[in-house]
Amino acid sequence: MRNPVVIIRTVSVEKMSPVLDACVVRWPDAPIWVVSTPGRVDEMRRDKRVDSVIGYEQEARGFGSAISLGAHAVAIVVPVSNEKASGYGNVLKATLRIKANDYFICSRCRILVSRGKGWFLWKAWNEHWFGRIALCFSGFWAERILDAE
Amino acid sequence: MKAQLESLREVSVAILSCNRREDLRQTLTWLLDDVAPWREVVVADNVSRDGTLEMLRNEFPNVRVMALERNEGVAGLNEALLSCTGKWILSLDDDSCPVLETWGELDGILKQGCEFDTITCSVRSSRKEIGECSASGISPYLGLHQAGSLVRRELMQDLGGYDASLFLWGVELDFSARALLQGARLGKCDSTIVEHRCTPANRSSERHAFYYTRNLLTFLKRYAPTEQKQSLVSSYLANVIMYSILHRTTVYWKGVQASKAWKPEFRNTLSKGQFSRMGPDLRLPFSFLG
Numbered sequence: 001m002r003n004p005v006v007i008i009r010t011v012s013v014e015k016m017s018p019v020l021d022a023c024v025v026r027w028p029d030a031p032i033w034v035v036s037t038p039g040r041v042d043e044m045r046r047d048k049r050v051d052s053v054i055g056y057e058q059e060a061r062g063f064g065s066a067i068s069l070g071a072h073a074v075a076i077v078v079p080v081s082n083e084k085a086s087g088y089g090n091v092l093k094a095t096l097r098i099k100a101n102d103y104f105i106c107s108r109c110r111i112l113v114s115r116g117k118g119w120f121l122w123k124a125w126n127e128h129w130f131g132r133i134a135l136c137f138s139g140f141w142a143e144r145i146l147d148a149e
Numbered sequence: 150m151k152a153q154l155e156s157l158r159e160v161s162v163a164i165l166s167c168n169r170r171e172d173l174r175q176t177l178t179w180l181l182d183d184v185a186p187w188r189e190v191v192v193a194d195n196v197s198r199d200g201t202l203e204m205l206r207n208e209f210p211n212v213r214v215m216a217l218e219r220n221e222g223v224a225g226l227n228e229a230l231l232s233c234t235g236k237w238i239l240s241l242d243d244d245s246c247p248v249l250e251t252w253g254e255l256d257g258i259l260k261q262g263c264e265f266d267t268i269t270c271s272v273r274s275s276r277k278e279i280g281e282c283s284a285s286g287i288s289p290y291l292g293l294h295q296a297g298s299l300v301r302r303e304l305m306q307d308l309g310g311y312d313a314s315l316f317l318w319g320v321e322l323d324f325s326a327r328a329l330l331q332g333a334r335l336g337k338c339d340s341t342i343v344e345h346r347c348t349p350a351n352r353s354s355e356r357h358a359f360y361y362t363r364n365l366l367t368f369l370k371r372y373a374p375t376e377q378k379q380s381l382v383s384s385y386l387a388n389v390i391m392y393s394i395l396h397r398t399t400v401y402w403k404g405v406q407a408s409k410a411w412k413p414e415f416r417n418t419l420s421k422g423q424f425s426r427m428g429p430d431l432r433l434p435f436s437f438l439g
């Protein structure tokens with residue numbers, strides 16, 4: 001099985017079209033998998049550029065749980081409507097279990113932009129060293145808070 | 150003509166509203182369907198400035214309105230909840246509404262008599278995403294969703310409603326914990342659906358992020374099992390650090406500081422089993438991007 005490109009559909013189906021085009025150009029040999037809310041799964045399946053659609057259980061607050069694929073992805077692509085958004089923290093956390101070589105923010109839903117802060121944070125988080133550093137500080141912080149009680 | 154859901158005669162509906170006139174109009178339009186003979190519908194309005202009160206007066210004269218003088222968050226909802234007269238109280242947000250065609254099973258359960266003290270519905274974000282629902286009965290569920298749960302009136306009154314000092318956000322967690330500690334039986338009916346549209350208005354604000362952070366940390370300080378408290382608080386604060394960097398904001402930190410300065414009136418820890426079955430969602434309010 002070839003390693004897929006995984007797109008997290010965080011924008012409307014209409015806005016997905018340029019994202020899919022960009023992915024086909026960037027990774028012509030990789031199958032494209034789209035992670036979507038259950039209500040849009042059929043619509044996404046009809047798109048010939050998409051090889052597989054994975055529905056996730058959606059809670060009112062967003063992702064119900066972390067997304068698992070059982071495959072190593074070439075890249076995770078997260079389209080964002082707002083160029084200046086910080087990489088959508090909830091999406092970042094929901095994708096942390098996906099093993100992937102790369103992480104892209106798709107700015108303005110048309111071009112795969114520099115990986116920037118989203119990639120850096122994903123990498124740091126995925127390799128756990130960011131979390132470990134934060135946990136060192138937070139352990140000390142928690143102790144102080146609970147001692148003050 | 151469709152058959153009425155007779156058990157709803159014993160159900161009062163309480164809705165908290167604030168500056169979401171169009172959402173509230175839609176909610177009430179769907180709610181006041183002929184099949185649902187609610188005992189009463191009460192709207193507590195937290196000083197809306199968008200004409201909500203006029204809309205209620207003109208278009209929904211049968212809805213009991215409690216116009217509050219100040220926005221004190223969930224204290225307003227408490228006024229509505231504690232004034233309800235039904236055996237059960239359905240708590241809704243102004244942008245949530247029961248999908249009545251899925252309420253048949255719960256209707257049957259309520260008619261026969263229900264052993265649970267709270268029944269949380271399956272809260273979905275969109276009517277379009279509702280597939281077929283098979284009957285599932287009520288199963289134990291240690292949680293509550295303010296935007297779609299039924300609570301026995303006696304329990305609501307015993308607990309004095311939601312903790313008003315929390316203001317808003319995360320109040321259901323606190324309520325669930327207090328109900329559990331009181332020995333209440335909490336359940337969920339998966340076949341009974343409430344649509345919660347999660348309108349973005351008033352949601353991704355700094356105020357939301359602040360209170361959410363403060364209240365979740367306070368929840369941990371109040372109720373986390375003693376032997377796990379340190380690690381749970383530490384892990385929560387690690388998220389505060391990481392998301393403060395990710396979102397380039399100090400609001401989460403301010404929430405933590407507020408929780409430190411604020412001494413809860415009571416604390417009573419849950420057991421490890423209760424806490425793990427409750428599985429509180431200890432996420433930061435990610436929708437706030439700084």
